[in-house]
Amino acid sequence: MIDQLTTAEVRLLNRVDAVTGLMEEKTESLRGSGVFAEYRDLHKRYVELINHPTCGLESLKRALFIQWYAVSEPACFSGIYDVDSEAETKVFRRMDEMIEKGQLDSELCYMLFWYYEVSDWYFDSRTDIPNLTKWLATSHHKPPCFRTADFNGRGQMTRYWQSLTLGDAEPEP
Numbered sequence: 001m002i003d004q005l006t007t008a009e010v011r012l013l014n015r016v017d018a019v020t021g022l023m024e025e026k027t028e029s030l031r032g033s034g035v036f037a038e039y040r041d042l043h044k045r046y047v048e049l050i051n052h053p054t055c056g057l058e059s060l061k062r063a064l065f066i067q068w069y070a071v072s073e074p075a076c077f078s079g080i081y082d083v084d085s086e087a088e089t090k091v092f093r094r095m096d097e098m099i100e101k102g103q104l105d106s107e108l109c110y111m112l113f114w115y116y117e118v119s120d121w122y123f124d125s126r127t128d129i130p131n132l133t134k135w136l137a138t139s140h141h142k143p144p145c146f147r148t149a150d151f152n153g154r155g156q157m158t159r160y161w162q163s164l165t166l167g168d169a170e171p172e173p
Contacts, residue, residue, distance in 0.1 A: 002055040005045055005062075009155035012038055016079035026076035036081035043067065043080075047087040050094050058154075061108055063091045065157040068115045071122050078156065092129045099131040107146075113139065 015035050019026045030036055043066045049059035067083045075081040095112070098104050104112070116123050116136045123129075123136055151161040 001049060001052070002058060005042060005049075005059075006153055006155055008038075008042055012042065012079055013156055013159070016077075019076075023074060023076045027074075030076065030079055031081070035079045036075065039066070039080045040083055043083045044087045047090050050091065057105065057108070060091065060094055061111060062155055062157055063087070064095070064108075064111065064115070065155075065160070067091060068119060068122065069156065069160065072115075072119045080156075089128065092126060092132065096129040096131045099135045107150075109139070110146075112136065 012035060015033065016030065019029045021029065043063055046059045046063040046066065050056050050063060052059060066080055067088050069078055070080040070083055073080070095104075095108075098108075112132075113136075120136075123133070126133070146161065148162045151158045154161075
């Protein structure tokens with residue numbers, strides 16, 4: 001299931017990479033070729049899986065990344081113009097529920113912390129996620145020691161997280 005979405009996302013990224021020109025030209029090209037609409041649909045397909053017993057958590061992480069990236073990065077570079085508001089709400093509510101039940105893993109905790117540090121206004125503008133809002137305001141997370149390999153094969157999220165300094169270096173004695 002999720003492998004098919006990964007393949008579809010890689011194909012979309014290849015189409016985004018092939019577009020050239022000024023930002024405005026790239027935006028129009030991506031819109032005209034359907035990339036924005038396809039990314040919007042891909043996000044919805046990830047959201048459909050967020051409660052799946054085996055790939056739900058990974059689907060949630062990818063859906064969260066896509067919706068956060070849609071508001072944090074110009075669409076001409078990401079291929080993500082916007083997401084369906086109902087799907088976006090489902091992701092926020094699922095995270096809110098997971099926080100209430102103490103079900104976040106360390107990777108998702110840090111992702112949330114990072115996304116909030118970059119685009120706090122995106123989270124602060126919501127009134128329907130009281131647990132997440134409180135958690136973001138009171139939690140402080142040290143970066144985990146992610147390895148670049150931890151993000152292989154995870155769609156555009158791979159590129160983003162691997163572009164950051166991730167922790168592959170051995171600590172000094």
